[in-house]
Amino acid sequence: MSMNKEAVLKEASRVLDYILKDGLSEDEKQQIIDDSIDNFNENVNPGWLTYRKSVSTDATFVEWEDSMETFRDTKGNEFIDCLGGFGVYTAGHRNPEIVKAVQAQLNRYALHSQELVDPLRGYLAKLVAMITPGDLQYSFFCNGGAEAVEMALKLARLASGKHYYISTVNGFHGKSLGAVSCTGKGTYRKPYLPIIQGVQHVEFGNADAAEAAIKNLIAVGETVAAMIVEPIQGEAGIILPPEGYLKKLREICDKYEVFLIFDEIQTGMGRTGTMWAADYYDVVPDIMTFGKAFGGGVMPITGIVARPHLYTDDIKDNPWVLGSPTFGGNPLACSAAIAAIKYTIENDLPGQIDEKGRYFMEKLAKLKEKYKFIVDIRGKGFLIGIEYRTAEMGWSVSKGLFKRGVMTGGTLNNAMVNRIEPPGILSYETIDTILARLDETLAEVEVEFDVK
Numbered sequence: 001m002s003m004n005k006e007a008v009l010k011e012a013s014r015v016l017d018y019i020l021k022d023g024l025s026e027d028e029k030q031q032i033i034d035d036s037i038d039n040f041n042e043n044v045n046p047g048w049l050t051y052r053k054s055v056s057t058d059a060t061f062v063e064w065e066d067s068m069e070t071f072r073d074t075k076g077n078e079f080i081d082c083l084g085g086f087g088v089y090t091a092g093h094r095n096p097e098i099v100k101a102v103q104a105q106l107n108r109y110a111l112h113s114q115e116l117v118d119p120l121r122g123y124l125a126k127l128v129a130m131i132t133p134g135d136l137q138y139s140f141f142c143n144g145g146a147e148a149v150e151m152a153l154k155l156a157r158l159a160s161g162k163h164y165y166i167s168t169v170n171g172f173h174g175k176s177l178g179a180v181s182c183t184g185k186g187t188y189r190k191p192y193l194p195i196i197q198g199v200q201h202v203e204f205g206n207a208d209a210a211e212a213a214i215k216n217l218i219a220v221g222e223t224v225a226a227m228i229v230e231p232i233q234g235e236a237g238i239i240l241p242p243e244g245y246l247k248k249l250r251e252i253c254d255k256y257e258v259f260l261i262f263d264e265i266q267t268g269m270g271r272t273g274t275m276w277a278a279d280y281y282d283v284v285p286d287i288m289t290f291g292k293a294f295g296g297g298v299m300p301i302t303g304i305v306a307r308p309h310l311y312t313d314d315i316k317d318n319p320w321v322l323g324s325p326t327f328g329g330n331p332l333a334c335s336a337a338i339a340a341i342k343y344t345i346e347n348d349l350p351g352q353i354d355e356k357g358r359y360f361m362e363k364l365a366k367l368k369e370k371y372k373f374i375v376d377i378r379g380k381g382f383l384i385g386i387e388y389r390t391a392e393m394g395w396s397v398s399k400g401l402f403k404r405g406v407m408t409g410g411t412l413n414n415a416m417v418n419r420i421e422p423p424g425i426l427s428y429e430t431i432d433t434i435l436a437r438l439d440e441t442l443a444e445v446e447v448e449f450d451v452k
């Protein structure tokens with residue numbers, strides 16, 4: 001069947017009209033909601049609507065605009081963002097300073113020729129070396145977090161000539177084939193098995209288990225390229241490393257000449273109260289991944305930074321061998337990341353997040369005393385988990401908060417722990433509003449589950 005050009009042009013023009021115009025009429029608002037339901041059912045995956053419904057009660061909340069702390073749906077309902085896109089919006093939504101840089105770059109050139117030297121990539125790589133710990137020096141930029149993990153895994157093999165990876169149970173590193181091999185959850189890995197064969201998962205927080213795995217692999221003739229770990233496990237439910245764990249991993253990796261990879265895609269750019277979690281735990285990894293907030297909440301850009309000894313002559317002689325993503329490190333994305341770095345340092349976002357995170361956690365601890373069905377409050381900076389007795393309770397809290405105009409993490413998929421990852425620019429006043437609405441919600445859930 002050939003394409004109906006007329007219909008395509010009509011549909012594209014209608015949507016562009018919505019994008020380009022300043023305000024929407026009531027009819028148009030309803031039309032966008034109806035279209036979204038139809039389009040997701042017919043052309044995306046009907047499963048998404050059922051899944052999203054778990055928190056938003058029904059599918060008529062269609063995201064349309066945002067600014068700094070909040071986003072709004074087509075009908076103008078406003079939500080305080082307490083999830084921050086799982087770590088994307090550390091500098092806020094459409095932070096004007098970051099948008100300004102991207103707009104200026106957009107007016108000059110957006111993507112690169114792929115042939116000439118693109119200066120923004122170089123400037124950004126220099127800045128990354130300046131803001132990351134120790135002698136981390138060479139950067140490689142890509143588009144998504146899983147892609148950055150792929151690059152880290154590949155670089156470790158290229159630079160070492162070795163094979164195996166050690167990862168952690170419940171660790172999350174993304175869902176592309178290589179990344180999902182290292183991700184430590186059966187539900188994500190099982191449908192794709194067999195994947196990268198040379199990955200051994202060990203318990204997070206247990207350095208002896210990591211050492212035993214490396215030692216045993218070497219004893220039976222295998223080679224170990226790298227150990228990959230999130231300094232604080234995010235997706236697993238905000239699991240902090242035990243005292244001294246990351247330093248011990250550094251020592252073990254040095255002892256067996258295994259590269260240490262920190263996946264800071266979620267913990268980086270100030271999220272945990274220091275620029276990188278590695279800074280707080282005072283450990284320099286051999287490779288560090290970054291993403292999410294790195295593009296300032298405006299552009300998607302991720303990457304890795306590595307210590308100089310990993311860049312062997314082979315890699316320098318053939319820079320394409322690691323990868324050459326068409327859009328990785330494109331000028332628009334780099335302009336956003338450069339502006340994000342400036343904003344983060346100039347406004348001491350990590351320091352702000354450290355202080356506000358402590359304030360938030362203190363108030364949450366009080367709520368834990370009041371509501372016995374809260375099992376634990378834990379976290380660092382603005383990476384906070386509230387654990388409930390059951391997933392159903394967590395889900396009800398998320399739903400109750402959403403009803404009150406506060407978005408948190410926690411769907412039926414992983415609801416036992418609500419993830420609180422708000423923008424770092426959140427005001428104390430907004431934190432108090434969130435806490436008041438949480439208090440109300442918890443009281444409601446207490447009655448719902450009869451758990452006083």
Ligand SMILES: Cc1ncc(COP(=O)(O)O)c(C=O)c1O
Pocket residue numbers: 086144145146147149172173174175230234235263264265266267291292
């Ligand atoms: C620690 C960590 N690594 C990797 C990823 C994958 O990133 P992306 O979803 O951009 O592929 C995530 C995403 O949540 C993450 O938190």
